[in-house]
Amino acid sequence: MTTSLIMTIVIGSIIKLLMSPPSIAVGWGVSKFELHKKLNSKDVTVTFNGMNLEEEEKNRFTDNFNKASFLKKHYIFPGNEKLFLQPETNVTPFIMNVKRGKKDVHFFVFSYDNHVDVVKKYKEKVVSYSISSEYLQKFTISTINASH
Secondary structure (H helix, E strand, C coil): CHHHHHHHHHHHHHHHHHHCCCHHHHHHHHHHCCCCCCCCHHHEEEEECCEECCHHHHHHHHHHHHHCEEEEEECCCCCCHHHHHCCCCCCCCEEEEEEECCEEEEEEEEECCCCEEEEEEECCEEEEEEEECHHHHHHHHHHHHHHC
8 A cells, every 4th residue: 555655656746747847957958959049258259251359349249149039940951051151142241159168169140131140050060040130230230331
């Protein structure tokens, strides 16, 4: 009788944890598969036209990149990666290099009038998505105008 009661309590507890896991576990699981992750400006170098941004500009750029709203993911078919990494546009991308431990991730940020396209390259994988950030669009436009 006692053994069956203990087994029922243990099984019931396991089922409860599986049905409604603690928020910490959910947050960790979601962050593992998050496409638009938050970046720490200490781990990031941002270049535009081959020149590194100053520390203050880099921090502002990274902060606004983190605050940007995710719009949609673009599906890349195998063999079409180059079309996303080097699109046929007049837009010069900001290149963000992120180093986390042994991982190197490269973000190519292309700004347009109504959205910002981000191409994320890590190892041999390429992922593309769009974000909305009024600041990044203006930042890119003001930097392009200042460099000409």
